Amino acid sequence: MKCKESRGQLVLPVLYKVKTKDVKHMLGKFGEAFTSSMHSFEEDVKQQGPLALRKTVDLRVFESEKFADGREGELINELIEIILREQQHDFQPHLPVNLVAIEDHVAEVMALVDLACPATRIIGIWGMGGIDIRKCHKSTVHDPEMGINMIRLSCEKKKVLILLDDVDHPNHLDNLIGGCKFLLGSRIIFTSRHKAINCQDGALLKSTYWYELKKMDFEKSLLLFSMHAFGKKPPPKPLVALSRDIVGIIEGLPSALTVIGSCLKGEEDQGIWGEMLEKLRNVPDEKVQQLRISYDVLEDDVKKLFLDIACFFIGINKRIAPYLWDHKLCPRTGLKKLIDRSLIYVDDEDELGMHDELRDLGKAIACPAYKKPWDCSRLWDEEAMIVLRRKVTIMSTFGISYVL
The missing domain is CATH 3.40.50 (Rossmann fold)
Structure with missing residues (x-):
């Protein structure tokens, strides 16, 4: 009963060939058996046991002799159904609040x-x-x-x-x-x-x-963008035209809508919104390059955290992650900024995660295709092994990861 009161635990009292009044008032053979056994109980059980039993039978009680005219199989089935319904309720997935058009x-x-x-x-x-x-x-x-x-x-x-x-x-x-x-x-x-x-x-x-x-249509794209940029569905009137222009350029890519929207969150200056629109118009057609804009506006230390996560730390527990960086980078503050901008997220198991396009962007920045592996800032897997085998002197690499 303590667990029920403190944690809301489910309690299903089943009285097998025992009457509720006998348990509540210590009557009949049950009362006799309980009283005669009191000497073997701990002191706290002697004091609290009778009260706990009275509280228990005040709940919904299943008496085996009364339920379904004593058909015990039906009682068991009823209990199983109750427990299964409770489990389904307990294990409902905790979905993000900003899901759109799912x-x-x-x-x-x-x-x-x-x-x-x-x-x-x-x-x-x-x-x-x-x-x-x-x-x-x-x-x-x-x-x-x-x-x-x-x-x-x-x-x-x-x-x-x-x-x-x-x-x-x-x-x-x-x-x-x-x-x-x-x-x-x-x-x-x-x-x-x-x-x-x-x-x-x-x-x-x-x-x-x-x-x-398929990609999201325009209205649903605007809805997703607005929820991240303004925390509500319709854009405020002064920013409606700019919002629609930005959404039109992004063309239904959910991760870009989320990241660009989060980047503009809380910003009311139309000039800054205009600058973002101009940047989006000038980037190449590749959708990943639209995400690059949100990376470019980060502080240098936060950029380092972003690249490290993209290359090495996806799946690392968020409580462990701050210890992987120099404290001078202020990793806890940096991680919060990345989460606020939707550049990373923390999953149900408290592990760092990143959308595929953002991961690809981070790896492309850390190790561009046009560079030799030993000129990259971060190396992993085959590229890391190439450098290690060749014993090349590396001057600009900050991190190497290779799983043996």
Whole structure:
């Protein structure tokens, strides 16, 4: 009862062949048994036990002899249903408050999932990057073969739901789940940023149900932008025209709408809004370059944090992250600024995250394609190994990451 009062814990009193009045007033065989056992109880139980029992039976009580005329199987089923309903309530996902235009997508994908279909079904979602799928389980696996074997061993001959993010080659799908004998009714959902993947050969791709995630229309784009820029749906009248012009240039890319909107949050000077519009008009057509504008306005120390996260620290716990930088960079303040500008986020497991386009932007800034690896400010994976093997003298590199 203490847990119920302090934590709101669910309590379901079940009296098996015992009457409620006997428990409440210590009567009958129950009262006799309880009283005769008092000498073996701890002192606090002797004092608080009877009161706790009285409070318990004041709740909804299930008496086995009264419920469904004593049919115990029906009582068990009723208790199971109550517990399952409570669990569903407890585990409702905590979705971001600024989600826009998601209902239609969910409905269309669920139509493809078709839970009523008894067969195993694969659903592919392709379109813009940055699709966030919540992970049911997260493991760090650096050896691809180990990861493949882990999936097969844990999922073989089971009814499963598997979510795969950012699949960019048909072989990835075949290697991961090809040949696995899932039970009927299993569902495999994967995302890809590459439109051409659904035209390629691959045993599993031929039986895949495809859903194209199209860019947002103008009105929904304006809604998403406004929620980040103003914290409300309609833009204020002085900034309506500028808002519409900015949204029109961004052309429905959610991550850019979010980041540019957050960059202008709290800014009422129309001159500054005009400067942002001009910058967007002058950037190349590549959508990633629109995000570069939000990076360019950051302070130098915050830029360093952004690049480090993009290259090394996605998935690092937010409480650990500040200790990875020199205190002179003021990492806690910098992380807050990056979160406020929607350049990074903290997921449900308190780990740092970043949208795909922003991650790609950070890596492109840290190690541009036109530079030799040893001239890059940050190195990871193959580029890091190239430099280490060649024993090249590096003068401008601030960080190296390589997983053995």
